[in-house]
Amino acid sequence: xxxxxxxxxxxxxxxxxxxxTSGLLLKRFPNIKIVGVDSRPMVREYPExxxxxxxxxxxxxxxxxxxxDYSFDSMLHLGxxxxxxxxxxxxxxxxxxxxxxxxxxxxxxxxxxxxKKVVVLSTFHVYGALKDNPTFITEDASLRASIKYPELRxxxxxxxxxxxxxxxxxxxxxxxxxxxxxxxxPQINNTMTRYLTTSxxxxxxxYNPMLQFVHEFDMAHSLAESISHVPTGIYNVAPRDAISxxxxxxxxxxxxxxxxxFLLEPIARGFxxxxxxxPHYLLDYIKYPCxxxxxxxxxxxxxxxxxxxxxxxxxxxxx
Amino acid sequence: xxxxLLTKINDASSPETRSHFDSIFAQxxxxxxxxxxxxxxxxxxxxKSLERLWPLYKHYFRVRCFGTKNIxxxxxxxxxxxxxxxxxxGMLICSMxxxxxxxxRILRPMVERFFTGIPFIGSWAAEGGAVLGDRQNCIxxxxxxxxVLVFPEGVKGIAKDSEDFYDMKKFGRGFFRIAxxxxxxxxxxxxxxxxxxxxxxxxxxxxxxxxxxxAMPLTPNLVPLPSPVDIHVGEEFxxxxxxxxxxxxxxxxxxxxxxxxxxxxxxxxxLESRRDFVGNMITDKLTKKMNLKD
Numbered sequence: 001x002x003x004x005x006x007x008x009x010x011x012x013x014x015x016x017x018x019x020x021t022s023g024l025l026l027k028r029f030p031n032i033k034i035v036g037v038d039s040r041p042m043v044r045e046y047p048e049x050x051x052x053x054x055x056x057x058x059x060x061x062x063x064x065x066x067x068x069d070y071s072f073d074s075m076l077h078l079g080x081x082x083x084x085x086x087x088x089x090x091x092x093x094x095x096x097x098x099x100x101x102x103x104x105x106x107x108x109x110x111x112x113x114x115x116k117k118v119v120v121l122s123t124f125h126v127y128g129a130l131k132d133n134p135t136f137i138t139e140d141a142s143l144r145a146s147i148k149y150p151e152l153r154x155x156x157x158x159x160x161x162x163x164x165x166x167x168x169x170x171x172x173x174x175x176x177x178x179x180x181x182x183x184x185x186p187q188i189n190n191t192m193t194r195y196l197t198t199s200x201x202x203x204x205x206x207y208n209p210m211l212q213f214v215h216e217f218d219m220a221h222s223l224a225e226s227i228s229h230v231p232t233g234i235y236n237v238a239p240r241d242a243i244s245x246x247x248x249x250x251x252x253x254x255x256x257x258x259x260x261x262f263l264l265e266p267i268a269r270g271f272x273x274x275x276x277x278x279p280h281y282l283l284d285y286i287k288y289p290c291x292x293x294x295x296x297x298x299x300x301x302x303x304x305x306x307x308x309x310x311x312x313x314x315x316x317x318x319x
Numbered sequence: 320x321x322x323x324l325l326t327k328i329n330d331a332s333s334p335e336t337r338s339h340f341d342s343i344f345a346q347x348x349x350x351x352x353x354x355x356x357x358x359x360x361x362x363x364x365x366x367k368s369l370e371r372l373w374p375l376y377k378h379y380f381r382v383r384c385f386g387t388k389n390i391x392x393x394x395x396x397x398x399x400x401x402x403x404x405x406x407x408x409g410m411l412i413c414s415m416x417x418x419x420x421x422x423x424r425i426l427r428p429m430v431e432r433f434f435t436g437i438p439f440i441g442s443w444a445a446e447g448g449a450v451l452g453d454r455q456n457c458i459x460x461x462x463x464x465x466x467v468l469v470f471p472e473g474v475k476g477i478a479k480d481s482e483d484f485y486d487m488k489k490f491g492r493g494f495f496r497i498a499x500x501x502x503x504x505x506x507x508x509x510x511x512x513x514x515x516x517x518x519x520x521x522x523x524x525x526x527x528x529x530x531x532x533x534a535m536p537l538t539p540n541l542v543p544l545p546s547p548v549d550i551h552v553g554e555e556f557x558x559x560x561x562x563x564x565x566x567x568x569x570x571x572x573x574x575x576x577x578x579x580x581x582x583x584x585x586x587x588x589x590l591e592s593r594r595d596f597v598g599n600m601i602t603d604k605l606t607k608k609m610n611l612k613d
Contacts, residue, residue, distance in 0.1 A: 131436035134456035135358045206438035208446070210359050242357040261438070288436070291357050293459075310353075 005117065005227055007033050009072045011058055011079035011106065014038035016187025017121075018078050020220035026050060028224060035070050037063075038079070059102045067113045074117035074227055075110055077103065080158060096154045103158055107165050110173060118166075118175045119226045122159040124236065124292050125152060126179060129209070129284040135242075136293035139179070139234045149281035163234060176226040180237035181292055184312050185216025195278055195286075196252055197316060202267070203249055205258035209289040210242040215307035215315065222297060230300045238294035243309050245286055251313045261287055336373065340366065343423040350424075358460065359445030360425060368447045369417055376414045379545050380407075380512070381594075386552035390420050395466045395506040395555070396457075396498050397426060400487050400582055401476035403513035404520060404536040406430075407543060408477075412468060412508060413448065415550055427460055428468040431533065454493055461501045469494045471575075478522055478534030481605040484514040485590060487583050490575050492568060499571075500564035507553035507578060509585035515598030516543035518605075547594040551585045 008025065010018050013036025022034055026048055033050050039057045046053065054066060058079060081098050103120075110118050127137050128144035143159060145152040159177065166175035182192040192213075195201050214222075214237055222237050249256050259267075261283070268280040298304065307315070344366050355361050376382050397416075402408055409428045416426040429452035435441045450456055450467070457467055470476055471490035479488075498505055517538040527535035556578055562570060593599065 131441070132432045132451060132453065134451060134453040134459065136455075136459045138455075206442070208359070208442040210355070210357055240357075241353065242355070244355055244359065244361065247355060247361075289359070 004029050005032055005074040007070055007072045007074070008035070008227065009066070009070070009075040010034060010036045011075070011077045012038055012121075013053060013078075014040040014042055015078060016185065016189070017183065017216060017220060017223070018076075019044075020187065020216055021076065021078075021223045022046070022051060024220055024224040025227065028228075033070075035066060035072070037066065058106060059098060063105070064109055067109050072113065072115055075106070075115055075119070076223060076227060077106065077118070077120040078223075080121065080123075080155075092151055092154065096157070099154045099158045100161060104161060107162065111169060115173060117227060118173055119223060120162045120175070120177050121223070122162070122177050122179045123155060124179050124181045124212075124238070124290060125282070125285070126156050126159045127290055127292065128152075129288040129290040131288050133288060133290055135210070135289065135291045137236070137291065138293045139236055139296060148284065151279070151281040166232060166234075170232050174232045176230050176232065177234045178222060178226060178237050178297070179234065179292065180214055180219055180222070181212035181239075181294075182214070183216055183219045184213045184316050185219075186316070188216050191278060191282055192285075193316070196248060196313075197254070199254050200257060201254075201278070202257045202259035202264060203246060204261040204264065204286060206260050207287045208244045208246050209285075209287060210244055210291050211248060211285075211289075212238045212242050212291055213248075213309050213312045214238060214305070215312040218305040218307055221303070221306070222301065225301050229302075230297070233296070235297035235300070236292040236294045237297055238292045239305055239309055240294070240298075241309055242289075242291050243313070248313055251310060252317045339418070340370065343417060346422055347417075347425065358427070358448075358450045358456075359442070360427075360448045361446040364443075364446035365425060365448055368443070369414060372410060372414055373418070376411060376418075380411060380548045381545075382411055382415065382548045382550060384415050384419050384550045384552070385589075386554075387415075387420055389552050389554050390416075390506065391555075392422055394461055394464050394503050396461070396494055396503055397466060397468045397506045397508055398471060398494060398578060398582070399468065399508035399510055400586060401470035401472045402479070402484070402510060403516040403543070404477060404534075404538070405516075405543070406477065407516060408510045408513040408548075409468060409470070411513075411548055412510065412550060416466070424466060426466050426468050429457060429470075431474065433533065454497060457497050458501055461497070461503050466506075474533040478536060479514075479520070480522055481518060481520050481602065482607050484602050484606040485511075485586055486607065487579060487586070490579050492571050492575060495571050495575050495578075496564050498558045499562055499566070502558055502560075504558060505556040505578060507556060507582045507585065509551040509553070509582050509589050510548060511551065511586060511589035511593050512546045512548035512596070514606075515546035515596060515602055518544065518598040518601040544596075544598050546596050546598050549589055549593060551589050553581055553585050556581065 012018055025032055035052045037054050042053050081095055126143040126145050127141055143156045146156045162177055184193050264283055265280050268278045413426045417423050425448040427448050427450050430449045435451050460467055471494050472488040475488045520536050520538045523535055
């Protein structure tokens with residue numbers, strides 16, 4: 001098991017989560033050097049000279065060059081292209097191509113250049129939000145997200161691709177797949193953060209599912225620990241409690257606009273306004289519960305989560 | 320008479336009932352810490368539902384409880400006969416556990432998969448404590464010290480024709496495998512009086528299946544009749560230690576039959592001491608079990 005990473009590659013470096021995780025790793029490991037790659041421009045420069053930022057697409061042919069130039073011992077893959085990042089401009093086929101083909105290529109490079117540790121960020125969306133979900137879904141549950149919505153195929157297939165690769169190569173590379181619940185925080189720009197912080201986003205009047213949130217700092221902490229000492233495997237990332245969607249909205253202090261769910265789908269499909277921007281295929285996540293069991297990772301972490309769900313939501317309100 | 324009726328309906332807001340409920344929910348708030356639990360229980364909403372149900376529990380169905388001394392302060396898999404076409408019996412058992420058992424607890428009824436997806440009703444039930452009838456879900460709840468309510472007869476038990484009243488259907492095995500996996504004892508319960516909510520019932524099962532419904536009770540009275548209900552709590556059934564949760568069905572059946580027999584005996588005894596009600600006359604005539612007795 002790898003204890004101290006020396007040279008780390010981070011994909012998706014322009015995101016808020018990568019920034020916080022890099023900060024934690026730089027603090028924890030004085031000798032670490034980080035190379036961050038993203039196709040997006042860097043919002044703020046890193047003051048640290050131990051961080052190199054490269055703006056490029058990881059599907060490009062010359063991507064292998066950076067593996068040759070920097071002898072990485074570990075890789076953190078935060079570069080899954082989600083709907084929130086791609087927007088309506090990219091269709092499912094394009095997202096599938098980027099997420100699946102891109103990831104496959106990177107994993108092959110990790111094997112070729114003999115990296116010791118790979119950490120991939122997946123999502124709890126892979127389990128699917130279904131009416132017959134048990135509360136506290138464990139990591140060995142079936143991935144049913146794409147049963148109803150083929151738009152979630154890229155999410156499920158990427159997770160399955162990495163898990164197949166992980167078990168096949170477990171003797172040579174230690175791989176960790178993290179499936180976090182909704183990540184919230186001032187530096188995170190995902191669908192759920194936007195939904196919860198939009199003043200006039202409608203809330204289902206006929207359903208009130210339980211949701212889980214992990215604070216961006218706790219998520220970054222989980223990623224940093226996964227790089228250094230969490231053993232090979234798939235782990236859910238979630239606190240032990242949950243909160244209903246209406247209670248979460250109340251806590252943030254935004255008005256609750258009750259709308260029957262059958263009306264939300266046409267709204268989500270037809271409009272993309274500042275008041276309501278929500279992919280229709282994620283509507284089931286505000287209809288049925290998808291509460292995951294994070295105890296396996298909890299056992300591996302040296303420190304427990306710092307923020308409870310209520311604290312996380314309160315911090316979001318303050319921002 | 321109208322005044323008397325209004326007093327009964329408003330019973331939940333009377334000072335005595337309010338103070339009783341305050342004491343119950345003060346204890347429950349300590350147990351659940353927050354307002355909600357991960358299964359969707361919402362203590363505020365559960366209290367509101369209980370306050371609405373209370374006049375029905377006390378004055379309409381005039382529930383009497385027997386054997387509550389058998390309930391200890393520990394988690395249980397509560398196993399009961401299912402009757403009455405709609406799950407009013409479950410609500411009455413849960414109300415008993417909240418209001419007439421010390422310490423009070425929210426008993427978590429396991430509900431059918433189709434139920435959780437019904438708009439409004441699914442979330443209302445979850446806020447009151449109901450949970451999906453899934454094995455893993457049940458184990459997770461029991462591990463957290465909760466008690467669950469199971470009707471092992473399933474839909475077949477609740478959706479009986481008049482002639483089959485008080486004759487329990489075969490039990491499923493899932494509840495016993497959960498008990499074996501967790502070691503949590505089973506608490507048998509017999510509900511007498513719920514069959515008479517709808518004394519005249521006919522189920523066109525073929526038609527129900529065609530339109531995808533689990534049951535389709537046809538009855539002249541749309542509103543349940545005010546049949547007096549008796550809830551009999553039996554002695555706990557201790558789970559055998561030498562049996563694995565993955566044992567073959569035939570090894571389990573011996574124990575499941577014992578539990579079935581225990582509840583059926585409690586039902587038969589309960590029928591002898593039930594209160595007079597107009598619906599009893601109908602069921603006495605139509606029900607095979609009653610006719611066999613004569």
